[in-house]
Amino acid sequence: MLRNLRGRFLLFSSNATIKVRYSTCLATITLSDDVHEQSSESPHASVSRDTADYISSILTCKNVSEVGKIHAQVVVNGFLQDLPVANKLLYIYAQFRAIADAETLFDEMIVKDSVSWSVMVGGFAKTKDFVSSLRVFREILRSSLNLDNYTLPIMIRVCREKRDVVVGRLIHKVALKSGMDFDCYVCAALVDMYAKCGEIGDACKLFDEMPKRDLVTWTVMIGACADSGRPDESWVLFERMRNEGIVPDRAAVVTIVNACAKLGALHKAVILHDYIRLMNFPIGVVLGTALIDMHAKCGNLDSAREMFDSMKERNVISWSAMIAAYGYHGKATKALELFHMMVGDRRLPPNEITFVSLLNACSHAGFVEEGTKIFDLMIKYGITPNVKHYTCMIDLLGRAGRLSEASEMIETMSIEKDETLWASFLGACRIHKNVEMAEKAAMSLLELQPQNPGHYILLSNIYANDGKWEEVAKVRNLMNQRGLKKVPGYTWIEANNRTHRFKVGDRTHPKSREIYDALKDLTEKLEEAGFVPDTNFVLHDVDEEVKVGMLSLHSEKLALAFGLIATPVGSLLRITKNLRVCGDCHSFFKFASLVTKREISVRDASRFHCFKEGSCSCGDYW
């Protein structure tokens, strides 16, 4: 029998065995004849041995059932109103994701402090019950409790997970208004939230204004730059961080490896891997997988495979990364081989991304039949095709010229179609010059993304190629009315351990004159060799045309011309483009590799093209 008398918990018992049903288990506690007294008068008194004992036994629990037993003892021995003990119980329930148990306990606690509330917010967040998390957070705001540096990062993270920048911003404002001082946890969470919600400007501003930055804050910002298409800035930040004496840990290294993969710069990949070896970072599954991806995306497929082979432990992500690596490089047979090894000998179940990688590999290589089989196999594995799988299939069928089959697939699929899917179909229609189908695809793109200037250009090009000039004018007017301007694509080239960037008609490079001379010279030689520019890919933007002239000013070609003058004869040219390389450039590179006797490795938005002696590793499936 438990009684609470003026702050003293008195526990009376006779020779008794008390059964307490609590939580998910039944605890049996045998009590002694003695009367125990426990003082709880002064909360500031040193923590009693019993409190500490309970806390340590709670922390050693291996499962919820063990927690339940200790919980029962806590109740019986009158320690439930001992805040550190109750909070620790709450915490451990939350850790085991037994949120219902935590909630029951929380409701029964007469006294709660900011820790109890914070643990509940975190507990709900851990089980992805974001609504409840927010509900508890609102209760904190309504109560007399102050906001603190513990609850805030949890809530900000919830907003990040939900990609809800509106609520995120609101919480940020409320916190600012409360006058509290933000610590590194709050700032890092805010920077990350803004960045993942696509508000990179806010993320940068916060980061720049921080008086102090710790390793996590730097890591978050490095990742944020990479995710927002500025991996070159990630690299600069990583160096700045190290110059400030901050030593990266594994998570930071994974982040920069990931940024380097996006950068696609081989010389940086080599430097980074050497650094990782030098620092003796243990290469676990995550870092190993990131390295596979980095080497593959920087053009070194062999290093990627070496990494894969040397890993002691691999998971489905590592296998998928290696399969994808073969895919970008047009090696569909290798990708399929690895897949069969994965599901055969290793009995590792593939996930939906494995299939995207595999289907992409098939479409890159023009493996229509194999791709179709894989698509069916995926369904047998119980994976419902998503829009990405369908996009691969549309790409696969479309590039192979099977436009009506692709169109039928689009008509009959039951899931929502997105812009990538239509863009894939449109790309295929353009290659095979099917104006009617292209028009339909472009219209759908415009409907889905009326703010994307690229779609207007595409549609107007389709009309232009078909001589429908009135329609061209209409589309152009619509674009101007909506205040949209074409965003240029960029091309990078590595030369002498540096990366140089070009955009269409670029004249900002110090060696501009030489580059243009080299390009003119090259173009003449290519035309002599039989190269015919493919005007299907000319952007019929009149103003732009007047400015930049013709196809020959594409950023890819400027980069190539620079590479020819800046690197030794015979050396490999490594080019990276942030959009898909067009058919005209593809053909240009093929001829260039023949005429200049250079090997040209081009990485675009989703694949690698290796041009050698007038042909491309990916055949005509560019």
Place this chain on the structure above:
DNA sequence: GTAGGGTTAG
């Protein structure tokens, strides 16, 4: 006593 960052596709 409670809190922030890392791997595969498109």
